[in-house]
Amino acid sequence: xxxxxxxxxxxxxxxxxxxSAFAEGLTIMDSWARxxxxxxxxxxxxxxxxxxxxMDDKLLKATSPYAARIELHVHKHDGGVMKMMQVPSIPxxxxxxxxxxxxxxxxxxxxxxxxxxxxxxLPLTLTFEQAGVINISAKILKKAPFQK
Ligand SMILES: [Cu+2]
Numbered sequence: 210x211x212x213x214x215x216x217x218x219x220x221x222x223x224x225x226x227x228x229s230a231f232a233e234g235l236t237i238m239d240s241w242a243r244x245x246x247x248x249x250x251x252x253x254x255x256x257x258x259x260x261x262x263x264m265d266d267k268l269l270k271a272t273s274p275y276a277a278r279i280e281l282h283v284h285k286h287d288g289g290v291m292k293m294m295q296v297p298s299i300p301x302x303x304x305x306x307x308x309x310x311x312x313x314x315x316x317x318x319x320x321x322x323x324x325x326x327x328x329x330x331l332p333l334t335l336t337f338e339q340a341g342v343i344n345i346s347a348k349i350l351k352k353a354p355f356q357k
Contacts, residue, residue, distance in 0.1 A: 234262035234340070235258065235259070235260055235262065235266060235337060235343065237256050237257070237258060237259075237335065237343055237345050238257045238259060239257050239353065239354050240256035240333070240346070241254070241255055241256070241354055242255070242318075242331045242347040243325070244325050244327055244349050244350075244351070245321055245324060246325075248324065250321075251317055251321075252321055253317055254279075254315065254316040254331065254333060254347050255310050255315055255316070256345065256347065257307070257308050257309065258299075258301045258307045259301075260302065260305055260307075262304075262339070262340075263304065264303055264339050265301070265302050265303050266301050266303075266337050266339040266340055267298040267300045267337065268299040268301070268335055268337055269298050270335070271316050271334065271335050271336070272333070272334045272336075273318065273331060273332055273334070274332060275318070275321055275323045275325075275331060275332070276321050277320035277321075277322070278319045278320060280319070281295065281297070281298065281299050281314070281316060282294065282296065282314070283296050283314050283315075291312075293317075296314075298338070310353065316333070327349055327350065329348075329349040330347070330348060331346065331348075332345075332346050333345050
């Protein structure tokens with residue numbers, strides 16, 4: 210087997226067994242959500258969007274069977290005060306990464322019909338303008354999976 214064939218085979222294997230969700234060159238990585246132990250409290254979900262395409266894209270909508278409503282939010286510094294506001298979409302430029310993470314963009318989930326305990330999985334359906342629908346499962350964690 211030539212080196213090149215081996216290379217393509219290994220890429221194929223990586224793509225097949227990578228647990229992150231991807232569609233049309235858009236990859237969602239490191240998805241997680243905060244625990245919600247008290248009923249009625251809103252939840253927050255985070256992930257990293259990697260756009261390997263040559264086209265700008267944007268997250269337009271998120272839904273979950275566990276939440277009546279999910280809003281796209283951003284945190285902004287405004288006169289020394291951290292404010293949270295709803296945004297119509299979350300952009301991810303061509304060949305770029307957008308981090309949906311604490312202190313920045315996040316998904317805010319309202320009227321959860323289920324407590325989110327550590328270790329649980331939260332199914333999320335993300336709709337992008339270009340890439341379409343991507344289904345992910347966010348792990349309930351205290352902090353981002355890449356944080357030590
Ligand atoms: Cu929020």
